[in-house]
Amino acid sequence: MAGKLLNLTLKVWRQAGSGQQGKFEEYKLEGVSTESSFLEMLDMLNEQLVEQDKEPVSFDHDCREGICGMCSLFINGRAHGPDRGITTCQLHMRMFNDGDTIVIEPWRSAGFPVIKDLIVDRTAFDRIQHAGGFVSVNTSGNTIDANAIPVEKEKADKAFAAAACIGCGACVATCKNGSAMLFVSAKVSQYALLPQGRVEATRRVLNMVRKMDEEGFGNCTNTGACEVECPKGISLENIARMNREFLFASLSNDIKAE
């Protein structure tokens, strides 16, 4: 097999449940291939734990190709680990050295309560979307021809760049205020940029921002850590756009959040 083998020490956050006290446990792991991914390394750890009749470490993961947004993890104090522009599942062990100690923690934020070990509850993100993360269109088969809604290429590209958010929550986890502004602004921006979303744009931004506040996320102080740690490069520009949309909506007399 190509690649080298690493021996590692892992400090992993273990917590039996949401109401319970958690603590770090230390594990030794040998023979980890530099070709394998970070989650494959955790798979190895779990195999080892099960073989020793211990409970494996619970962590969220699914597609393992950087797109579903299910994986999380604070690794050595960084959301999704030391590399830029990737999710934990895309992090590979060639980023580490033989003999390293790696500290692995869940997302830590009031908006994301721990469920077990490294798994947190991110359903607040869903609830914010229920409040307006959509265009109101019915499935009827009678929608107008797609090319009857032309969209300027630059705007379509920008809308796509905002829509590329995977909802992983790295932005919240890494923000000192626990703010969800990058996430919410990405959705607000996508629709604000497209003709399809304009009709209900004012109501959308008011409702989504209100819900975001209700869910206990902090405010944005433009630190920019979210943008740095975002695996999909969602831009701070979206937060500016959301603020502009919000200000406009707040100043318009006839539309209120509902």
Place this chain on the structure above:
Amino acid sequence: MSIKLDSRIPEGDIHEKWKNHKDHMRLVAPNNRGKIDVIIIGTGLAGGAAAASLAEMGYNVKAFCYQDSPRRAHSIAAQGGINAAKNYQNDGDSVYRLFYDTIKGGDYRAREANVYRLAEVSGSIIDQCVAQGVPFAREYGGLLDNRSFGGTQVQRTFYAAGQTGQQLLLGAYSAMNRQIGKGRLQMFNRHEMLELVVVDGKARGIIARDLVTGEIQRHSAHAVVIASGGYGNVFFLSTNAMGSNGTSVWKIHKKGAAFANPCFTQIHPTCIPVHGDQQSKLTLMSESLRNDGRIWVPKKKEDAEAVRAGKLKPTDIAEEDRDYYLERRYPAFGNLVPRDVASRAAKERCDAGFGIENNATGEGVYLDFSASFVKYGKEKANELDIHNPSQEEIIKLGKKVVEEKYGNLFTMYEKITGDNPYETPMKIYPAVHYTMGGVWVDYNLMSSIPGCFVTGEANFSDHGANRLGASALMQGLADGYFVLPYTIADYLADDIRTGTISTDTPEFEEAEKQVNERIQHFLTNKGSKTVDYFHKKLGRVMWNKVGMARDAEGLKEAIKEIEEIRKEFWRDVKVPGSDKTINMELEKAGRVADFLELGQLMAIDALNRNESCGGHFRTEYQTEEGETLRDDEQYSYVAAWEYNGEDINQEILHKEDLNYKYIKIAARNYK
């Protein structure tokens, strides 16, 4: 034999079938829809679209997914695009041509009426998604952009960079959110369906497990829709998400739903090769890359050996020493041949000793963009009015163009392999991707259990023996938005007076008991081997003997070996922890138990089909040139298997004949 297969294909000309059928199906009046409960398992394109549409119509919908949010369903990982017969590019596309390409691409093993309907509604899908705000790629004039995909000679694929599945799924998810916000759709995240409840022969509910609290729940409904995707994880290594499983389709199979063509598995040609024993899954590189990448291996064996030994770099190999084997063998389609053809051709070269991966497998071929860098660079230089640019400048400009088209894929490749594909060709190899087989359904997408519908990848009907690129997203959304909402009403029309279905009946009791017994068996078994040990063992048998190439002898061995693994699994599996909390080992144990049975049926089905077609390649049945040799006389049928007790060898084969009235069956030729 209890199952009777009635495909219920409407009479009449194929162009009129769907329209006539819609005109004559029964309806449920708006004021009655609130009296009807529908359960949907899975929230990918098929399940999410159906959940949103049915909730919007006014039914009470409960949707279930095992992930923490419906937005994470594996449809999100589809990269390349979605087909639709819009003919926006004026290159001669039409509903008939899309229909024809799909039937031909499926090697004449799909159902004609279903595929025609798919092609017919394809245009509405794009309209719907655009109206939802899906940011498809645009041209400068603001119109939608299209590209071409494997197996076709027109540009009918709509896309959003390399993340089309993501954007389409987020579209369906946003439609779901609108209904959840209105309180019409109840979402059960982190829940798994573990049993179907059948009452008086009809699907009437499910037993689900809350994966966080471990609570076993009873949910009743007037109809149950299974939209749980494919079962490719039978192979352990595949491009599926880690949690993708076959449990819901297998559970309904055991309750009476026929399982069709289980052996038709698509092996995708452009995946990142296996790195070693610690590998957990495989990553696909979008097929769209074949538009601009050329596939080759060294022409000389000694070069291939030197590459594998790490002594020679691909860029050291001269142009004349490269074998562009797809362009050589299939000049008309070249690198754009369908997936099964491209996959087999790669295997053939690697088996012949020309593979290039420098690890234990030795398997891999190059996907090389250097010619495109030059082509696009020259175009760009002209566009920018740069006269007499140097070769270096041209390549630099070309790389920028390619980056715009596939940047995210190139980055992904680099993150995974550590190689920069702008500087050295990508290495690719085929991997298990999509299961064309699935639960048998009639034209209305209903399984052989009344009231149990199956949509998207989980059913069998539209792709035949092989799926063309960009047709999976199309089927998922067609089923969810535009087929099921009509056909399910026809069935539910009988249920407007039924009232709420009680969960306090012997049938629910019994189903819950089965679930609890299984869970307790795993937790108290105290065996010596982990769940993954068995899953990997199954996967190796599946890949080696039921994989890209099969023969009768290997299949017979596989059937026996799987049986042995299954016995050992039930005897010796070890699952730690409790059932009252998140326990992923317990979840996996249940899924692997089902894969073990399903894997065996796949081998049995492959052994039964004495021909080669699409993703099913029996080495005994090939032409002198190594192409698939179909036997239309004997095997132009859907193999629908009926469960018949614990011994999978005893499953009963039913045949649905495939009649092609609108397409003349011919050998599939891409030369």
